[in-house]
Amino acid sequence: MxxxxxxxxxxxxxxxxxxxxxxxxxxxxxxxxxxxxxxxxxxxxxxxxxxxxxxxLEAYKTLFIGSRVIPSFMNSLYITVIGTGLSLLCTTLAAYALSRKYCYGRKFMTLAMVFTMMFSGGLIPFFLLIKSFGLINTYWSLWLPGLVGAYNLLLMRSYFEGIPAEIEESARIDGCGEWRLLVQIFLPLSMPVVATICLFLAVGYWNSFLNVLIFINDAEKMNLTVFVQQMVQSQSMLIQTIALQPEDLENMSPEAVKAGGIVIMTLPMLIVYPLLQKYFVKGVMLGAIKG
The missing domain is CATH 1.20.5 (Single alpha-helices involved in coiled-coils or other helix-helix interfaces)
Known part of the structure; x- marks a missing residue:
């Protein structure tokens, strides 16, 4: 036409x-x-x-030699890899359980998850809750609260529900149990939505800022996002952060150092996103058709 x-x-x-x-x-x-x-x-x-x-390359030499950019980068990498792995595991298990029609109370649990998307307890109760668990100044304060995100759970659950029932029935006739059904049947068929959620989680953990400022007190545990924010905040903070004397900045622009920190912070996501882009749109659209 x-x-x-x-x-x-x-x-x-x-x-x-x-x-x-x-x-x-x-x-x-x-x-x-x-x-x-x-x-x-x-x-x-x-x-x-x-x-x-x-x-x-003076800005990058200063960052890599005279600052904590490498330890901060490794902290961000550690937070992102462990947090993404744990969240993806828990989200997958929860979504698979809620996608099964024989799961007792699945409608109530789904509504409870949707409720958390519209209402929250607030920042102060959230801080008191994390403190009561003894998680202050530990990375578990970043991982545990976001272990299962409501949006990611609903997205993956809808995708699992869209897998034809005939595939599951054939697998069960061949003696396939729940774990084998999930690992060998559902997950290979759900790579688009898995990759999409993995990207969501990785970007969220890599860009963690507010929770790190609130719950992490040790400067040695700060991630790259907080490190760059401290550099960009003011020139005095820049000098303190990269351990330079004011006269050392005469031959080097502070703006170049700040820009270099921003480039280092954004580069990993710029590399990861194209690798998962082919799954991104497909995972979001197919997972949103039903449910």
Missing amino acids: RENTAGKWFHASVHAILLLAAVSCLIPLINIIAVSFSDSAAIDSGFVWLWPIHFN
Whole structure:
């Protein structure tokens, strides 16, 4: 069926708007990267825009040699890997149980999970709850509260419910139990939604900021997000964070160091997202058709 003129103009307008939105998101990122690789004189004069001027690596040398960027990066990596693995495991088990029609009380538990998406106890009760469990200054204060997210649970449950019942019946006839059914049948068929939820969880844990500030008191346990925030907050905090003297900044722009920290913080997600992009849209759309 051929598209009429109005339809063509509509699609052209939509594509133009999406292109402008994409460019508006890319330009600040490209500018930050350019600043991180530019000379201090070019940065201070305001000449740097989308391409580095007088290319140098002094900002990154300062970050990797004279600061805690590597320990903070490893803390973020530890929080993300362990937290994503635990959350994905618990979400998968809960979603599989709630997707089975013979699960007793599954409607009540589903409604209880939906209720948490609309109402919360507030920050102070949340802090008192974590403190009562003795989780202050431990990474469990970051992992345990978000072990099973309501949205992720509903998404995966809907995907499991969309798997044809004939596949399950055939597996059970062959003597397949619950664990084997989940591991060898459901999970291989659900890779799009698993990859999508894995991406959601990884981005959330990697960008953890408020919970780290509230629950983690030891500077040695701070993640990369908090480290970069402390650098960006003020120049005095920058000097303290990277352990430099004020005169050391004469030959290096503080803006380049800040930009370098932001690049280091965003780079892992920029690498991971394209690898999972092919599953992303498929996992969200198929999981949202039913339920």
